[in-house]
Amino acid sequence: MAETMFGLKRSMMCGEPVMNDVGREVVMTGWCRKQRNLGGLIFINLRDRSGEMQIVVDEDSSDEVRSKAGSVRSEYVLAVKGKIRERSSPNPNMPTGFIEVLAEEIRILSEAETPPFYIEENVDTNESLRLKYRYLDLRRPDMQQKMIARHRIAKCARDYFDSIGFLEIETPVLTKSTPEGARDYLVPSRVQPGKYYALPQSPQLFKQLLMLSGYDKYMQIARCFRDEDLRADRQPEFTQIDLEMSFVDADDVMEVNEGFIAKVFKDVLDVDVPLPVERLEYKDAMERFGSDKPDMRFGMELKDISDIASDIDFAPFRVALECGGSVRCINMPGGAALSRKEIDSLAEHVKTYRAKGLPWITCGDEPRGSILKFVSREDLDRIYDRAGSKSGDMIFIASDINDVVFDALGHLRTELAERFDLYERDEYRFVWVTHFPLLEYDEEEKRYAAKHHPFTSPMDEDIGLLGSDPLKVRAKAYDLVLNGCELGGGSIRIHDQSLQKKMFALLGFTEEQAFERFGFLLNAFRYGVPPHGGLAFGLDRLAMLMTGSSSIRDVIAFPKVQNASCLMSDAPGIVDQVQLDELKLRNT
DSSP states (O other), rough: OOOOOOOOOSSSSSTTOOOGGGEEEEEEEEEEEEEEEEEEOOEEHHHHEEEEEEEOOOTOOHHHHHHHHHOOOOOOEEEEEEEEEEEEEETTTSSSTEEEEEEEEEEEEEEOOOOOSSOSSOOOOOOOHHTHHHHHHHHHHHHHHHHHHHHHHHHHHHHHHHTTTOOOOOOSSSBBBOOSSSSSOEEEEESSSEEEEEEOOOOHHHHHHHHHHHOEEEEEEEEOOOBSSSBBOEEEEEEEEEEEEEEEEEEEEHHHHHHHHHHHHHHHHOOOOOOSOEEEEHHHHHHHSSSSSSSSOOOOEEEOOOOHHHHHHOOHHHHHHHHTTTEEEEEEEGGOOOOHHHHHHHHHHHHTTSSSSOOEOOOOSSOOOOGGGOOHHHHHHHHHHHHHHOOOEEEEEEESSSHHHHHHHHHHHHHHHHTTTTTTTTTTOOOEEEOOBBBETTTTEEEEEHHHHHHHOGGGTTTTHHHHOOOOOSSSSEEEEETTEEEEEEEEEEEOHHHHHHHHHHHHHHHHHHHHHHHHHHHHHOOOOOOEEEEEEEEHHHHHHHHHOSGGGSSSSOOTTTOOOOOOOOOOOOOOOOHHHHTTTOOO
């Protein structure tokens, strides 16, 4: 029968004691990581989220204590009363490795079956098994450190924004369905049959209303929901550090958020972030790195060789240029040493991004290459010069419409860096990407779509292009990128009613459709709207990068898998017919 804590109260966590505590009587609680019975001595490693303490039972211990210690197994929950003493055989690899607790009393609060995997750091266990037994996975020290780091990041956000005058205000979780780029999760109303709430994809409309309501500086650690295909850095429910400010421009928003990033990296990781953060316009990011999320830790920038390619009699180059595309290349330092198998593997990789091939040329006294017979020595030297190549390097070339060229070479660039370890993995390189296109053309629906959302303001100098050349209009939008991963994004919003109407018209909404979907916001805009803008950080993604995790699932306590199910709780599940009847729904 399990014992109780009656008469005992925990006085110290397992990882707290230091040498100055020698001689102190303590009560510790936790889980047994392992027990070693050496006959005369019994050792128990007692673990809680603060760390681990060695508990020892020796020949002088009472028979009851020795009997209890001998029966303890892994993951038993214990309460131990005893005295801290110096260890005769220290373990310098353990934070508490110079001290131990000589047990005077042991209580077994709960027994445990053998767990399905070892409860230890960096356990080599199938992720599905870990997620099925997530409550055990969360006991592992490395997982606990990630959860603690996430807590510290969230606390730092609250403290920082509070210190500069932001108010934390909650926005609704049950709201109206509005088009925001992904499918909504819908909640049927019991009291209004046939009507549905939507879970928020973001607090966007409500935080804009708070600016109109005069709250000036808002922040919230907000839960958001999107019914979309999942991947390593995406979940159906996620958390944003969300904020909005009035009477600001893009520089103001970026400056405030640079301050937060500098503080959270210093407080949590003791890393100094140089300020101001580098800025890069979207057009330059695409042309130099092939991505609007450029990884700045390494070079291999894209180079436009279209003018040189126009003199080369190679059909793919000619076709690309005739259709208004381009021919571009990247130079890989030392790439001439790649085997043909490795080159073919890279060619297969870029096919994923619609590239039809991957011509290559080495740089050296005796160059090799898949298109060498088409290129004169003079043009070859021009390509070397443009690419910045030196002997031993490899040049990879893509030719197609610009979107394909950027996508293929941008992903090839990061694949080369990852596969051949061409960057410092513990380096943090931030960059702001600005001046995004306001609109993109949806070929499927044959209409313009907002690149960010319908409330993003165009650049003042581009407003005149809305009627004549909408795709050339740039937005007052900005993303903060870290090591090739978007940490957060935002924009200055439209606060002028006539401009907002023009934006809706461009997106294909009639006035009636706009009011049907956004009526409460548009009605509010009739009563005086301050210029405003904001940004949202992905808390999960920030925690993932700051803890060196490969997936946001590692920094979410109870995540979903790729089909949006929870392996631990078996959600989503079937509900009783009684519940369906109350909601006027039927189970198909």
